[in-house]
Amino acid sequence: MCGIAGLIHRGKSSNVGEELQNMLQALKHRGPDSTGYALYANNDGKNFILRFKVGENVGEGSTSVNEDESVYDERKKIVDKKLLELGSNILKEEKLTPYSYRYEIKIDKDLMDFSKAIESIENVEILSIGKSLELIKDLGDATAVSERYGLNKVKGTHGIGHARMATESGVDIKSAHPFWGYPFADVSVVHNGQLTNYWNNRRVLENKGMRFMSECDSELIAVFLAEKMRNGATLEEGMRESLTGLDGVFTYFVATKDSLGMAKDTMAAKPLVLYESDDLVAMGSEEIAIRSILPQEIDTYDPFDGEVKVWQT
Amino acid sequence: MANLKTEQKKTKAQSMGMHTEVLTGKTQQKFFNPDEAENFFYWGTHDVDFNKRTDLDVKDMDCKEANKKIDELMGQGYGTIVIKNPQGKHSLGVGILNKLNLIFEGSLGYFGVGSIDGPIVRINGRVGWSCAENMMAGKVVIEKNAGSCFGAAIRGGDLICKGSVGARTGIDQKGGTIIVGGDAGAFTGFMMQRGRIVILGDVGINLGDSMYDGTIYVGGKIGSFGSDAVESPMTKSDMEWLKRKLKVAEIGESFNLNKITKVVAGKKLWNYDALEPTEKKGAI
Numbered sequence: 039m040c041g042i043a044g045l046i047h048r049g050k051s052s053n054v055g056e057e058l059q060n061m062l063q064a065l066k067h068r069g070p071d072s073t074g075y076a077l078y079a080n081n082d083g084k085n086f087i088l089r090f091k092v093g094e095n096v097g098e099g100s101t102s103v104n105e106d107e108s109v110y111d112e113r114k115k116i117v118d119k120k121l122l123e124l125g126s127n128i129l130k131e132e133k134l135t136p137y138s139y140r141y142e143i144k145i146d147k148d149l150m151d152f153s154k155a156i157e158s159i160e161n162v163e164i165l166s167i168g169k170s171l172e173l174i175k176d177l178g179d180a181t182a183v184s185e186r187y188g189l190n191k192v193k194g195t196h197g198i199g200h201a202r203m204a205t206e207s208g209v210d211i212k213s214a215h216p217f218w219g220y221p222f223a224d225v226s227v228v229h230n231g232q233l234t235n236y237w238n239n240r241r242v243l244e245n246k247g248m249r250f251m252s253e254c255d256s257e258l259i260a261v262f263l264a265e266k267m268r269n270g271a272t273l274e275e276g277m278r279e280s281l282t283g284l285d286g287v288f289t290y291f292v293a294t295k296d297s298l299g300m301a302k303d304t305m306a307a308k309p310l311v312l313y314e315s316d317d318l319v320a321m322g323s324e325e326i327a328i329r330s331i332l333p334q335e336i337d338t339y340d341p342f343d344g345e346v347k348v349w350q351t
Numbered sequence: 352m353a354n355l356k357t358e359q360k361k362t363k364a365q366s367m368g369m370h371t372e373v374l375t376g377k378t379q380q381k382f383f384n385p386d387e388a389e390n391f392f393y394w395g396t397h398d399v400d401f402n403k404r405t406d407l408d409v410k411d412m413d414c415k416e417a418n419k420k421i422d423e424l425m426g427q428g429y430g431t432i433v434i435k436n437p438q439g440k441h442s443l444g445v446g447i448l449n450k451l452n453l454i455f456e457g458s459l460g461y462f463g464v465g466s467i468d469g470p471i472v473r474i475n476g477r478v479g480w481s482c483a484e485n486m487m488a489g490k491v492v493i494e495k496n497a498g499s500c501f502g503a504a505i506r507g508g509d510l511i512c513k514g515s516v517g518a519r520t521g522i523d524q525k526g527g528t529i530i531v532g533g534d535a536g537a538f539t540g541f542m543m544q545r546g547r548i549v550i551l552g553d554v555g556i557n558l559g560d561s562m563y564d565g566t567i568y569v570g571g572k573i574g575s576f577g578s579d580a581v582e583s584p585m586t587k588s589d590m591e592w593l594k595r596k597l598k599v600a601e602i603g604e605s606f607n608l609n610k611i612t613k614v615v616a617g618k619k620l621w622n623y624d625a626l627e628p629t630e631k632k633g634a635i
Contacts, residue, residue, distance in 0.1 A: 304556070306499060306518035306536050309480055325439035325460050325479055333438060335457050338477050339496040340517040343537040343555050 039203050040215075040230045041065025042310075043322040044291040045331070046196035046298040046349050050317065051080050055184065055192030060330040061322055062180035062199045068323055069201035071099065072214040073183040074175030076226035076293055078351075079194040081170050085129055085142045086223065089165040090117065090156065093137035094210050095177045101208035107136050109161075114139065116159050124155055134187055135176070138165070138211075150221035154249070163212055163251050168224030170194065170295050175214040195351045196298050198291040200228040212252045217260035220249055222267060224295040229256035230323055231288030231308045239283070259290050277301045277346045291321070299348035306343035313338045319349050396449040397422075399430035410436035414443055425451060439479065444472065461498070464491055467508075480517070483510050486527065492601065499536065502529040505546065511600045518555065521548045524565060530600045537574065540567045540614075549593065551603045559614050567614040568593060570606060581617040589613060 043061035045054065054077055062073055081087065092113035094102035121128060121143065130142035145152055145167070153164055166173030172192060176183045180201060184190050200215035207213040219225025233239075233255040240250055240258060248261045262283060266276035277292065277299055287307035292299045300321060302310060312321040313328050313336050320328045325338055341347065405424060409417040417434070421444065424432055431452040437443055441460035444453055444467070451470035455463075458476030468487035473494075480498040483491050486505040492513070499517030502510045507527040515533030524543040531548075537555035540548050543565040553571035560577020567580075568589070576582075590608050597603045 304537065306538075306555075309499065311479065311498065324441075325458060325477070326441070329439040335476060337495060338458065339515065340498045340536075342534070343518050 039068050041068030041201040041323045041327070042199070042215075042228045042230045042289065042291055043201075043320075043327045044196070044198040044228070044293065044298055044300070045318065045320040046293075046351060048317050048319070048349065048351060051193050051195050053190070053192075054078070054194040054197045055189040057331045058197045058199045059180050059184040059190055061320070061327040062201050064326045064330040065201045065323055066179045069203040070179060071204045071209045072175060072177045072202045072211070073180045073200065074202070074215045074228070075173070075183070075189055075197060075199045076166070076216040076228070077172045077174075077189065077192050077194050077197040078170045078224070078293065078295065079172050079192050083169045086145045086167055086169060087172060088141040088143050088145075088167050089138070089173055090141075091138045091163050091165060091211055092117065093161060094212070095135070095137065097177060099209055100177055101204075102210045110137050113159060113162055117156060117162055120156055120159060124152060126152070134174075138176075140172075148221075149223060150247075153221050157249070157251075164218065164220070166218040166226065167221075168295065171218075171224040171226060171293075173216055173218055173226055175200075175211055175216065177209065177211070177214075195296075196293060198226060198228045198293045198298065200230075205232070207252060207254045213254040215254075215256055217254075217257045219260045219264045219267075219292070222264050222294075225260070225264065225267075225292065227256070227260040227263065227290060227292045229259050229288055229290040231256075231286060231290070231303065233258055233284055233286040233288060235285040255286075256290075259284065259288070259292075263292060273297065273299060274346060274348045277348070281344055281346070289323075296351045297348055299346065300341065301346045302341050302343060304344040306340075310341055311338050312341055312347075314349075393448060395446070397425040398428065399425055399449060399451055400428050401430035401450075401452055403429045404431035404433070405429045406433045406435055408435040409440065409443070410438065414440050417443055418445060421447070421453075425449065437476070441479070444470075458495070467491075477514070478512075482512075483508075486510060496533070497531075501531075502527075505529065509596075509600060511602060513602055515552065520550075521546070521567075524548065528596060530596065530602060532602045534571065538577065540565065540580070541577070543567075547592075549596070551606055559616070561620060562616045564616050564618075569612045569614065570603075570610050573612060573614075576614070579617045579620045580614050583613045583615045585611060585613050 092110045096102050096104045126143045132140040174187045215228045216226040236255040263276040288303045289308040289310045311325045433454045437457040439460045442462045444464040446466050447470045448468045453472045455474040459478045461479040463478045463482045465484040469489045472491040475494050477495040478497045481500040484503045486508050488508045490509045492511045496514035497512040497516040501516040501520040504523040505527045506525045509528050511530045513532040516531050516535045518536035520535045520539045521529045522541045524546045526546045529548045531550045534552035535550045535554045538557045539554045540559040542561050544563045546565050548567045551570040556574035557577035559580030
């Protein structure tokens, strides 16, 4: 059991960081291990935002191997050197925790080549690349992660988030959601459910050059959709193909720079409650997530089995 | 009830800190004599007066506090309780075992009004998953939509949703009636054993999958039939029952009953022992 939440403001921006924090905190009981946010912020859109980690959070509850913090600094230096080699200027640099960074950079290379080069450094993982996507995930509940990264001040149009109860893989950042839709800028995915044809799909996709960073089954959705889009499918077409291409039970959200989508498996085994109005769409695993930002009486509904929906900002 | 004692010799599990209670005595050993009036006492019930009415704002309460407060109000004889600001909270109004007019001004989360036996409930909003699970008797009317597993394992009473419902409506239903004014999702009537389900709109795939018995009426399109669910001709008594029931349910009174498809169990699955193995295989 995990909790997922998402919202999209149509035609305006809002305090999406705070809103998503409230929604995910309301779902804490569904997933206390880690929390992740994919926020689409009001950045100027000129440069890429690169979020990456050079190690794991080894705090309470973590299943990661303890490392001396000095190795994080060494890895960061190697990343900086690699960026220079790739011709990417670092315009702004922020150290958010001992193990995670946010860079504003220029990237002239193909994003897949760029990502492969950066991730060739041992224990370095790109969390996201995009011009508006700010992907943050860490151990702890929604409030703890938001406070650690200062997310409740982030303004933007939309976002998706995840409160994780680890079942298929470890309690660590690499297995936490959201997953970046590598190698596409500004694509992210969160998932509630279990995928039963993970390894079959993973072998096929890896043979096609796609990359997996964890052994979390949910990562497959991001890679599956990315591969479809790489071959020319639209986001919605990719999502519709996922209903038959992915086996198991799932409700997932996917977000891009200007859209938010949801898909539900053909057995409707995983919950989702949806609120839709002209200027806001909000959805979550339970209605209390929506009520945390819309306490007034509203009309909500459960999307049906096999349903796919996409909304634009 | 078994006695729960805390001052007993520790078991191995307790010495490891796994739990601290000891179950002693026999359970389920109370025998009832119907001639003795006191044996008709139904634990957890209250005598209430429908004309005694009160409001309860649960905005700042969790579900446990809210349910306890409802119980206290019933204990004071209130027979009509209006719940304000339920705000999608889970498990509200569960385990009410007596007559009561219970009105929710807003929406409920998961497991709303579960295991009830007798109250008349009106929800002026939406309900989440597993509304009225294991309901024994009474009537529940939901003005808007409902989530999945609507009326799971109900044994009696009328459960009515004026909007649409999610997947697995009436799963494991053992009696009573579920009526839906809108559409229903996949696996409606999954493994149902008795009772009736009426869906006036469309239903998803695998309708009545592995149903043992009972009847499903569908007014719209059917995504697909599940294993061993078969169409059956509508009878005059079906029509009369539907007409009466839809009227009582305040829903679809003017619905054209000629559009209804009746679905029942083909009774060829493994649980029907008289069948030959080849017949069982054919049913799947």
